[in-house]
Amino acid sequence: MSVQATVLKVIVFSLEDEEYAIPVSQVRSIEKLQHITRVPRTEPFVKGVINLRGVVTPIIDLRTRFGIDETEYLNSTRIIIVATDDVEVGLIVDSANDVMDIPVDSIEPPPEIVGSVEVEYLEGVAKLDKRLLILLNLEKVLTPDIRKGKE
């Protein structure tokens, strides 16, 4: 096993009081909040589209996506532009905090608690010192099959 495989480089961001992580390889850039054009008749968590250097990019509010109460956007609010396969979208987060290396062996599968239904987009949980990072599965975050969870 090579060294690279034992460490995962991630971007750490926060939502409400929790810290989440996405692999750096999936992150294209981090942007400040800018004017979002609403796109009618889309999923509620799709806030609209922005002009990202000439490319029209859809924006998802992760708070709405995860069912956290919406708050007003602050100065620290960021849009993390992520890419999976052939889609590029922006995620609105409370703040982007850090770039970190997480040892792969510190990642544990997400805790299964009775009653928590929307865990399909969680990849795992990493414990580092006193921080708890929630790793996201981007594909699952972007595919809106929360309808299952609602029923």
Place this chain on the structure above:
Amino acid sequence: MEMDQYLEVFIEESKEHLQACNENLLKLEKEPENIAIVNEIFRSAHTLKGMSATMGYEDLASLTHQMENVLDGIRNLKIKVTLSLLDVVFKSVDYLEEMIFSIAEGGDGKKDVTDVVLSLKNVESEYKTAAEETTGEQNNVDEPTASITNYDDFELTVIQQSKEQGFNCYEITIQLRDDCLLKAARVFMVFEVLEQVGEIIKSFPSVGQLEEEQFDSEFHVTVVSMETSENIEKQINKVSEINKVIVNDFYNDSNKTQVHEQIQAQAEVAPTLAPQQKQMNDKEENLSSKSTSKYVGNQKTIRVNIEKLDTLMNLFEELVIDRGRLEQLSHELKHSELNETVERMSRISGDLQNIILTMRMVPVETVFNRFPRMVRQLAKDLHKKINLQIIGAETELDRTVIDEIGDPLVHLLRNALDHGIETPEIRLQNGKTEEGTVILRAYHSGNHVFIEIEDDGAGISREKIIQKAVNKGLIEEKTVESLTDSQVFDFIFSSGFSTAEQISDVSGRGVGLDVVKNTIESLGGSITIHSEISRGSTFSIQLPLTLSIISVMLVTIQNEKYAIPLSSIIETAIIKKSEILYAHNQVVIDYRGKVVPLVNLKDIFEVPTITEDDEDVSILIVKKGEKSAGLIVDTFVGQQEIVLKSLGNYLTNVFAISGATILGDGQVALIIDCNALIK
């Protein structure tokens, strides 16, 4: 062998060379005595042969080789250009095209070419026997002791130059022992030896064939070296399993180069040396262009992925937005030097914008240039005499439009030839010239490009169409009188409509014209017909300059801005609220005597309400085919040219939104798809 990287270049260049062949063959048909044209065809064929041999497409190479032999005969005035001969050559070019297309589509480019090769050989052998009779020349290339006889200009130049620099040039014949097991390995060793003492100019058979052991026991190599012939002979003899080595001095006998190029010529460079091969071909071309100044028009181009151009365009638009901000800032600051600099920048970026926009443009020539060939063949098949004139082939269109427009044009041309132009007999009876004229014309006008296909044939019979339309139940007999000519002619674009009395191979199956119309409309264009009985018809196609820029009407709905394509807007109107009527739960208005349903975009798009409605209502009347609807908006911002962008792969199938654009202030505005709003 890693060939993939050259494959694309190979296919593109082959297509270009074949096109050049086609064009020049047509020219040759008109001026059969013009040897300069033959030279050009020969050059194209020669390059093609070299390239295909390098890429390992043997069928291609062997066919081009035969073609080249015949062309060489014409060049040397040994074969006369006749119609039947041209037909054979045309046919071989057709075969070559098929093979190239097969390769382009991922095939192996193999094809049974024996029949054409045979007819080419027949042509060639006719002249050969004639040549032998007159000059008594012995053609002994098929004998095993033959040496390399076919050097091209480039090789001769190299040999000549090395001789001037004091090198010796040898033709070496090497015979391997009959019981030699690994012939290719021995060849390799011989080549290694030769490369140490000098440079290999050419080998026969080609290195590729030698590697594949496609030879009996003997092969020939031409080498330039400082060494003496004895030394070289000794060196080669050190390689085991060699029977005999003959080293001859090479002397430049002009006969040698002119005499028939027989069997696998110009296969001197192995596939491993592909880049060099290319270079050589280029050099060759340079050499020949120097020698014959007529060979011009080789514009220098590079191929760029269209995606890269799109990215460039995107980035540039961002720059334009920043420029706007900068202009505003400098204006506020009233700093004269800053003002000057910003103005300069504005001008430069304006020029830059023009260049970027035109980069995607391609002359329609790329589509038109295959038509002369097609028309020639069709005219022959239909026993008609046709003079095709092409005007404005340099007119430029967006690449995406160019890609789509080919098939509709082919269809219209076929129609013009088949139904439009009459047979020579009828034409003479009607007091016309025997030869029919078809004019293919392209020109710019405003933001559009027009392509017209005009023939001086029989024209379209209004009565026939009306009769047919009535039969098919498309119109009622009563309304016939009120129809304008263009309305009548429009019927031939309905599916399953053909007025041809006789169904022919070429056209007249009644499928197609509706497809033509659909294709053109999907490109944002339109087609109209103008026709006069016994004077001819003109099909006029109007196309947008580019697909990526469209004209829209910008409107606001509350605080949001939307764009509506001008192409679907009939007109705008401001009406009083009291004029809105209710018909069975549906809001409608009386618009010029017609009842038009109203669509409130604010409700459809769930726009958050900020201000309350006032007494006046702004509406846009939009159409979809024959149907129309009125869209309620808040204010009209104005007309604008915008760059069409997609919403990306994530947001697909958004209701009634066909795309987005970026406005001057950097914000995104959505483009409304009116078709989805009209049921």
